[in-house]
Amino acid sequence: MSSRYYISHLNVIHEVIDGEAVVINLEHGNYYSMNDSGAYLWQLIQNGFNEEQITAIMSEQFSISSETAKASLKVFLDHLLEEQLIISVETLPVKEQVMVESKEMVYNPPELTVFNDMQELLLLDPIHEISEQGWPHFAQNTLEKF
Amino acid sequence: METLQIAEFVLPATRRPEGYFEEVEIAFEKAVSNSADIRRYYRLGSEVLCLRFAGEALLKSLSMAFSHLELPPCLPSLTINCWDCDSTDTPMPPPPWLMTAYGPRGHIQGFNNEVIRTVYNPDNSILHMYNNRRRLGIYWMQHPRILPYWEMSFPMRCIIHWWSKLRPFQLVHAGAVGFDKGGILLTGKSGSGKSTTALSCVRSGLKYVGDDYVMISNEPIPFVYSLYNTGKLVPNSVNMLPHLSEKISNKESLSSEKALFFLNEHFPEKLSAGFPIKAIFLPRVTHQKNSRIRQASSAESLLALAPTTVLHLEGDGKIAFDKMRLLTTSVPNFWLDLGTDVEQIPYLIADFLERSNG
Numbered sequence: 001m002s003s004r005y006y007i008s009h010l011n012v013i014h015e016v017i018d019g020e021a022v023v024i025n026l027e028h029g030n031y032y033s034m035n036d037s038g039a040y041l042w043q044l045i046q047n048g049f050n051e052e053q054i055t056a057i058m059s060e061q062f063s064i065s066s067e068t069a070k071a072s073l074k075v076f077l078d079h080l081l082e083e084q085l086i087i088s089v090e091t092l093p094v095k096e097q098v099m100v101e102s103k104e105m106v107y108n109p110p111e112l113t114v115f116n117d118m119q120e121l122l123l124l125d126p127i128h129e130i131s132e133q134g135w136p137h138f139a140q141n142t143l144e145k146f
Numbered sequence: 147m148e149t150l151q152i153a154e155f156v157l158p159a160t161r162r163p164e165g166y167f168e169e170v171e172i173a174f175e176k177a178v179s180n181s182a183d184i185r186r187y188y189r190l191g192s193e194v195l196c197l198r199f200a201g202e203a204l205l206k207s208l209s210m211a212f213s214h215l216e217l218p219p220c221l222p223s224l225t226i227n228c229w230d231c232d233s234t235d236t237p238m239p240p241p242p243w244l245m246t247a248y249g250p251r252g253h254i255q256g257f258n259n260e261v262i263r264t265v266y267n268p269d270n271s272i273l274h275m276y277n278n279r280r281r282l283g284i285y286w287m288q289h290p291r292i293l294p295y296w297e298m299s300f301p302m303r304c305i306i307h308w309w310s311k312l313r314p315f316q317l318v319h320a321g322a323v324g325f326d327k328g329g330i331l332l333t334g335k336s337g338s339g340k341s342t343t344a345l346s347c348v349r350s351g352l353k354y355v356g357d358d359y360v361m362i363s364n365e366p367i368p369f370v371y372s373l374y375n376t377g378k379l380v381p382n383s384v385n386m387l388p389h390l391s392e393k394i395s396n397k398e399s400l401s402s403e404k405a406l407f408f409l410n411e412h413f414p415e416k417l418s419a420g421f422p423i424k425a426i427f428l429p430r431v432t433h434q435k436n437s438r439i440r441q442a443s444s445a446e447s448l449l450a451l452a453p454t455t456v457l458h459l460e461g462d463g464k465i466a467f468d469k470m471r472l473l474t475t476s477v478p479n480f481w482l483d484l485g486t487d488v489e490q491i492p493y494l495i496a497d498f499l500e501r502s503n504g
Contacts, residue, residue: 013456013467017475020445024453026463031453033445117335118457122250125268133231134240135288136248138268 002052005045005077005086012085016043019102023085029122030083031115037062038110041076043100045086051077062107076110083114161242163262167277169239170284174200174227177234187222189215189419190306191315191361191371196222203233203290208301211374214410214417224309226283226302230290238286241266251460258461263308265460270294276308283309295396295406299376300359306373307459307466314365316469319455322355322370323347323495327503328424329355330495331362331370331473332482333451339429339484342383343491345407349389350492352499353418354409362423364472371420375410386488424502426451426474427482427495437485437494447479 007014011027021039023032034042040061044054051073058069080086125138158165181201186209188195194217199205208228231238247255248266252274257264263276270293275284283305293301307317320333321344329352332340344357355372363369384391384405393412394405409417428442428450452470456463480498484491 013452013464015445015448015467015471017445017448017471018443020443022445022448022452024456024463024467026456029457031449031457033449115453118453121457124248124250127245127248130245131288133238133288135238135266135271135273136245137271 002050003077003088004048004050004090005080005088006048007046008085008087014042014046019105025083025085027084027122029116029119031118032083032085033113033115035108035111035113036105037108038076038112040100040102040105041073041110045080047098047100061102064107072109076112079112083112163257163259163264164277166239166242166257167262167275167284170275170286171227171282173236173238174229174284174286177201177229177231177236180236181234185219186212187217187219188212189217189371190224190373191313191363191420193223193313194220195306196225198225198227200227200229200234200236203230204228204287207293207298208285210408210410211298211301211376213408214375214414215372215419222281224281224283224306226285226305228285230287232288233290238288253460263304263461265304267304270297272297274302274304276305278308278312281309295399295403296378299378299406300374303359304460306361308461310361311462311465314363315361315371316363316466317359317373317455317459318362318451318466318470319358319458320360320362320370320451321357322360322372322421322423323352323492324355324418324421324424325351325353325496325499325503326418326421328422328499329353329370329418330499331360331423331426331451331477332357332429333426333447333454334428334430335450335454337431338450339431339482341377341379342386342488343427343429343482343484343495345377345379345383345387345390346488347492347495348409348413348416350496352492352496353421354413354416355418355420362469362473364469364476368423368473368477369420370423372418375408375417377407377409378404379407380404386486423473423477424499425477426479428479429482429484432483432485434483434485435487437487437490438483439480439494439498440483442479442481444474444479446481447474 014023021034055069059066127136177200184199186197252265252267254264265274273286321340341357357377361371396406426447
């Protein structure tokens, strides 16, 4: 059975505007952009297409061999999984698969660009001491967050 | 068949979010009766914020940033009760949550639900709570003290953020400058040049709405509202704007803090409560002499605005993101490549706006 994925809606907010993707992982503070083909595949995942179907669409859309499409899709999916943006599932209620309109684009392997400069905002500050009334004081792990 | 009996486990009311909120509210009223009931009213978008203080200990440090928006007493749509224990000689109910409940950004697990929001800010040990049914916030600390400079620059931002969830407004990590007919929103993460750009305009004909946190609305037209009359600069940027060096409020602490300005003290005529948004500018520092403006996409603008906003503010990220998406697709977006000659910046922005405003 071909793998199907869904976007981790609990922690991931995202939007594709004019073929450009903006994605934020609220859980660990990374945010992302994607190149044209990455944003296109992201929308196919969002619309419920499985790995096999996406490979076929890529092959036709970009006029590339099925092997090339499959290999570059796997790299892209592995990266999305590693960043916990998507979840792989064996069974998922199949929703209506709406085809994604694409703008004219020259094929480049799909890429996810990771920005991790705000991760420290979501780090836990260790508790330094606790007042008699029960309120903690935290040891600061950053001097300047703002 | 044997039935498994599961005993219902009910927490006492004060260990539930609503119950604890009420308990803290009663303590605040005691603090008021032990000291004084001081109320100040401020414009908050097109609505009204009331800061209610138990005594004077926190009055100045929390109200300075809002002073340009002060109103006579009127019906508020958000009230925030501000107090401390020591100056009012009033105990605070101890935290009912476990030590393991403290999460990132001070989020208290189990004390955030559809009605109540709770953050105990690890940066400054200040409790923020909000009851969205009553549009009532709590801002509490144990000891009255000089607040960290950044807290004085944008006090109560997370309570205002929670309040805006069900309203057409959204607090955003951005600055804004412009004319009464319209201006630009300046956005980007810390260090992108928002503050240098905004504060470089103070001596020009442009008006100042903010440099770090402002409030936007999409209805009926894209609009930006001022919240704080403050500005913050790293020392190197102060050197680029020497006319501001005499206005720094925390001169003695510049080895470890950014320079903090209260513009209502020095340039009240330059402040604006808000104006329509004509464009979003994304500043970024270059090493060229000249500054220039060039087209950006809506997605580039959203990437500059949304992560830095939702990752700094606790909760309601999806709703905030949708409001920012709508804004970035409703107005034109531009990169602002900042040159080293900062004197050019206000002229470039004014020229752009005069052409946009017609």
